[in-house]
Amino acid sequence: MSKKIGIPRGLFYYQFYPFWKSFFEELGAEIVVSDHTSRKILDEGVKKCVDEACLPVKIFFGHVENIKDKVDYLFLPRYTSVSKKEYVCPKFGGIPDMIRNTLSDLPEIIDTEINLRRTEKNALKAAIEIGRYFSDDNKAIKKAYKKALISYREFRQQVKKGIFPGELLDNSANRVQNRNKQNFSPIYDMINIKNEDKYKNNEDKYSEDKCDDKCNGDRSEEDNNLFNGKNRINSNMKLNIAVLGHGYNLYDSYCNMNALYKLRNLGANIITIDMIDENIINEKSNLLNKKTFWYFGSKIIGCAYHLLDRNDIDGIVYVMSFGCGIDSFICDLVERAIRRNKNIPFIILTIDEHTGEAGMDTRIEAFIDMIRWRKKYESDISSHGKHVYMCQSSAR
């Protein structure tokens, strides 16, 4: 009978699951993934985890609790580094110990260290150590490793095309998507630079909105219509919104209260870090005076700098977890870079276990509304409209 290995649907699940799935299946193991994140899983995690931990770690605890009684092994690798010269957050390294010392009645834990800081060759070394739980044959383990790499690269390619990992890996995102299918915008548009023209046309359309009527204190016909609610801002206008944040905050729909899908539903084409070429991100992250050695930090900074080079971004959303040390300063660096260089509309959505969905909805809707208004009335200065500005100019 094949051995069952439990993989919690949290933290690096949205990044590396395709790799481990292929690897373990090739070695004949049966994979058990925890259920989709839910209120029950979150509550369980909050109850068992230390108060100071961030939301994704608490959720991870809930996922472990959800599968621990169904499997022979729990797969909780000790991720120290997943790329050269960079470290992941120390909480990843501490997860196996935190779980071991907090939860009871656990099966055997596979907590092999994965540390690619010096060399990426260590990945194979770690894979062999992990594979030994299921096979004594080194050749078979190496073969499984190679196959897993192919699956992982295919997965990354799909994500680069604009498909969220959640859509590829689990059904929760798909369920959300199907429910709102008729309102969804094509997600590939955003990353297709050729579409810049398309968006430019939109911009042209809205910048044509010139003040050609005389400054006589009266509202123009268009403003009258707007005032009377007859003329609305075009909600079909496509917006290119970049969403920054850690994968587990972005792709776990429960964790972020469907933020990505809500944005999409409001007509936004979404781009995330995983949809941008890694070489570009690495190159850009080197522009920081002192390169951050945190994996997540350096990716987010690199991505933000890349976005500043583009002319097709209408807004940037930063999804951060309350209590995340890395986000607390990376988010600030990103915000300063945006304000100094381009002044693209920017919003921070902070999530924790208390965040109310209504508050999240309001902020997202207001952000998108504000961008649409800005695109239409960018040249206006006074909140009273262009007429006041015109009056003041002519009085000087």
Ligand code: SF4
């Ligand atoms: S990087 Fe931040 S959000 Fe992620 S596990 Fe560490 S503290 Fe939590």
